[in-house]
Amino acid sequence: MGGVIYYDGQFDDTRLLIHMVATAAELGATVLNYAPVIALNKDEEGMVHGVTWQDAETGQQSTARGRVVINATGPFTDSVRKLAEPGVHEMIAPSQGAHLVLDRSFLPGDTAIMVPHTSDGRVMFAIPWHGHTLVGTTDTAMESTPLEPLALDQEVDFMLATGALYLARAPARSDILSVFAGIRPLAKSGDGKSTAALSRDHVIHIDRSGLLSIAGGKWTTYRNMAQHCVDQAVTLANLPEVTCNTRSLKIHGACKNAAESGALSVYGSDAIAINALISQSPELGQPLDAALPYLAAEVVWAAREEMARTVEDVLARRTRALFLNAKAAVRMAPRTAELLARELGRDTAWQQRQVAEFTQLARGYQVSASA
Numbered sequence: 426m427g428g429v430i431y432y433d434g435q436f437d438d439t440r441l442l443i444h445m446v447a448t449a450a451e452l453g454a455t456v457l458n459y460a461p462v463i464a465l466n467k468d469e470e471g472m473v474h475g476v477t478w479q480d481a482e483t484g485q486q487s488t489a490r491g492r493v494v495i496n497a498t499g500p501f502t503d504s505v506r507k508l509a510e511p512g513v514h515e516m517i518a519p520s521q522g523a524h525l526v527l528d529r530s531f532l533p534g535d536t537a538i539m540v541p542h543t544s545d546g547r548v549m550f551a552i553p554w555h556g557h558t559l560v561g562t563t564d565t566a567m568e569s570t571p572l573e574p575l576a577l578d579q580e581v582d583f584m585l586a587t588g589a590l591y592l593a594r595a596p597a598r599s600d601i602l603s604v605f606a607g608i609r610p611l612a613k614s615g616d617g618k619s620t621a622a623l624s625r626d627h628v629i630h631i632d633r634s635g636l637l638s639i640a641g642g643k644w645t646t647y648r649n650m651a652q653h654c655v656d657q658a659v660t661l662a663n664l665p666e667v668t669c670n671t672r673s674l675k676i677h678g679a680c681k682n683a684a685e686s687g688a689l690s691v692y693g694s695d696a697i698a699i700n701a702l703i704s705q706s707p708e709l710g711q712p713l714d715a716a717l718p719y720l721a722a723e724v725v726w727a728a729r730e731e732m733a734r735t736v737e738d739v740l741a742r743r744t745r746a747l748f749l750n751a752k753a754a755v756r757m758a759p760r761t762a763e764l765l766a767r768e769l770g771r772d773t774a775w776q777q778r779q780v781a782e783f784t785q786l787a788r789g790y791q792v793s794a795s796a
Contacts, residue, residue, distance in 0.1 A: 437555075438644060439745060440678075440691045443731055447677035458732040465494065465509040465636065472635040473509050482734070492662035495654060496638040500570040500608040509634040516630055517640055518613045519569070523576035523606040524561035525584050526749055531592045531600070532558040538591050549587050556718070557602065557749055560588045567608060574606040575789045603751040603790045610640045629657050637661060648672070688718040692726075699726050713760055716753040719744045724761050728768035736761050736783040751790035758783045 450456045459481035466475040466488065475490035496505045503515045532538070537552040547564045563580040581604060589595035612628040627642030627650045637658055642650045648671045659666060678693025686696035702722045703710040709722035727733035727743040739761050741747040746754040762776040762783075 437691050437745075439742065440693075441644070441676070443743065444677045444693070447731075448674070451677060456732070459734060462505065462508070465505070465634070466490075467509070467634065471633075474635075492664060493658045494636055495658055496636055497640075497654070499640065500610040502610055502638050502640045504570070506632060506636060506638060509636050510632060513632060516613055516628070516638070517570075518611045519567040520609040520611050521565040521567050521574055521577075521580075521606050522562040522609055523565075523580040523584065523604065524559055525576070525581060525596075525601050526554070526603045526605075527558040527560060527588075527592075527596050527600050528602065529553065529557055531588075531594065531596060533593055540587070540591060543587055544583070549584075549591075551588060551592060555745055555749055558592070560584050560592075560596075570608050573786070573789060574608055576604045576606040576792075580606070581792055598792050598794055601792050602753075603748055604792055605748050605790055612641050627653070629654060631657070631661065635661065688720075689723075695726070695730070698730075699723065702726065713746075713757040714753045716750050717746055717757070719746055719757070721760065721764055724764040725768060728765055733765070734769070736765065736779045737786060739765065740783065741786075747787060747790055751787045754790075755784050755787045758787075 446456055457478065460478045461481060462476045462478045463486070464477040465473050466477060468474045473494050474492075475488055476494060477486055477488050479486045496502060498505050500517060500519050503513070503517050506513050506516075532551050532553060535553055537550060540549040543549045547562060549560070550562070551558055551560045553559075561584065563576075563583060565577065565580060567574075581598070581601070585596055585598065612626075627646065628640055630638045630640075632638070637654070639650060639654045652669045652671055655669070658664070678695050680693040680696075683690040683693050683696065686692070686700070689696035689699055692699060699720075699722050702725055703720070706722075709720065709725060711721050713719050713721060713724070723744060724733075724739050727739050731743055733739050733743050736758050737747075739746075740754045740757060746757055758780045759776075762779040765771065765779070766773075766776050
């Protein structure tokens with residue numbers, strides 16, 4: 426798992442994603458944020474040769490051309506494919522997996538738990554995660570792929586009941602600090618009714634329009650997925666073949682002594698620059714909330730170096746605050762909005778809207794005392 430970033434011995438997918446984007450930019454990629462593709466453009470022969478994208482903040486539309494277009498949009502794979510061929514046969518069977526976060530005391534020590542067989546056919550795990558206990562997961566077949574999937578009551582009840590069999594004590598709904606869900610983009614097979622039985626391997630598909638789609642896969646095979654996808658793209662676009670260097674390529678932030686940076690270790694070598702911000706402005710060394718380790722300096726860094734544009738970007742996509750403790754994240758929102766506004770040149774009204782929108786979002790990460 427070269428390039429994977431760990432925190433307290435645990436995989437941090439948010440940091441990996443950000444550092445992968447930074448690596449791409451350093452290697453010459455043009456990286457866009459808040460720029461959804463709204464159309465796939467075709468040549469005279471009906472082959473996809475570019476995209477039209479829209480700036481989500483200004484509404485301005487632009488186009489980009491390419492010898493090949495790769496669709497790597499996870500659970501939204503089929504939605505993008507339909508931009509080129511509206512009647513295309515769907516290749517994705519979306520499956521929802523939910524997780525809940527508890528206090529660290531529910532899993533003392535540094536050892537994770539994995540139960541290979543549960544009542545829904547999937548493994549159950551409980552792992553130490555960012556100073557908390559992460560419990561998962563479920564497998565619920567979905568008919569749609571919402572932008573903000575929400576854990577179902579039956580999923581929460583299943584995880585609590587199963588976790589009670591193995592954790593230090595039985596958790597209750599009142600113990601849940603945050604609950605969240607994600608959608609797995611599984612490749613369809615047969616009737617697609619049992620997503621637990623579907624392969625987690627990646628699939629590469631080329632439509633008649635020439636659009637290349639990749640779906641499925643796991644974090645443990647992301648480099649292999651990328652190599653297979655790019656090899657197919659090279660062949661499809663009749664590009665010169667070159668040797669893939671992913672085996673030796675270090676991801677942005679690679680640092681042998683990252684652990685010395687404490688809570689900032691997830692930033693790898695970037696922790697040095699964040700500490701420099703704190704040295705210049707000591708107030709940035711203050712935690713955003715006593716319940717979580719995130720500092721004001723991380724908000725400034727996210728805005729300056731990681732393309733963060735909203736409070737949600739910072740508290741859910743650059744840090745894991747919302748996923749670790751939803752109520753604490755809500756308490757962090759006003760200060761986060763203030764810091765972002767200063768960096769982005771926003772006014773007080775913008776700050777208030779940001780706090781209100783994030784507070785509404787965070788409700789979906791909290792559970793009621795009773796189902």
